[in-house]
Amino acid sequence: MTKTTTSATQTATTPWEPKIVGILCYWCTYAGADLAGSSRLKQAPNVRVVRVPCSGRIDPLFVLRAFARGADAVLVSGCHPGDCHYSKGNYYCRRRLSVFKRLLEFIGIPKERFRVHWISAAEGQQFAQVVNTMTEEVRRLGPFRWQEAAGAAAQQGIAGR
Numbered sequence: 001m002t003k004t005t006t007s008a009t010q011t012a013t014t015p016w017e018p019k020i021v022g023i024l025c026y027w028c029t030y031a032g033a034d035l036a037g038s039s040r041l042k043q044a045p046n047v048r049v050v051r052v053p054c055s056g057r058i059d060p061l062f063v064l065r066a067f068a069r070g071a072d073a074v075l076v077s078g079c080h081p082g083d084c085h086y087s088k089g090n091y092y093c094r095r096r097l098s099v100f101k102r103l104l105e106f107i108g109i110p111k112e113r114f115r116v117h118w119i120s121a122a123e124g125q126q127f128a129q130v131v132n133t134m135t136e137e138v139r140r141l142g143p144f145r146w147q148e149a150a151g152a153a154a155q156q157g158i159a160g161r
């Protein structure tokens with residue numbers, strides 16, 4: 001005989017949905033996101049947008065802070081290389097974040113939870129596609145637990161010595 005228990009809280013809770021923080025350059029990707037919205041493209045409502053003047057303004061600490069405050073994934077996006085309104089901002093961003101990605105894995109944040117895309121103001125369709133794909137991937141991965149990940153990374157670091 002199987003015992004079944006149901007509680008009022010189980011039925012009242014809503015299913016988990018990924019929280020994705022999108023740090024977007026104002027000139028390109030933010031406008032692309034706006035275009036996706038005004039074109040009424042179908043996209044997941046899981047991305048909370050943080051607008052920055054240029055991807056070159058993105059401090060890697062913004063990404064870490066997003067994870068520490070409950071994000072399940074972070075998307076960084078700016079103008080295509082060569083199209084930055086401040087000339088080289090996205091080159092600085094690209095270089096900085098390629099090093100940062102390795103650090104993320106080292107501290108226990110899987111690389112699948114952090115993505116960088118170059119999306120222009122005219123690419124609303126691409127923005128919606130990136131959002132939908134990323135939301136599906138993060139949904140498969142499940143919730144991100146910062147403290148567990150950091151603890152596991154620390155354990156590995158200690159065991160590796």
Ligand code: FES
Binds near residue numbers: 025026028055083086
């Ligand atoms: Fe968009 Fe620099 S202005 S990346």
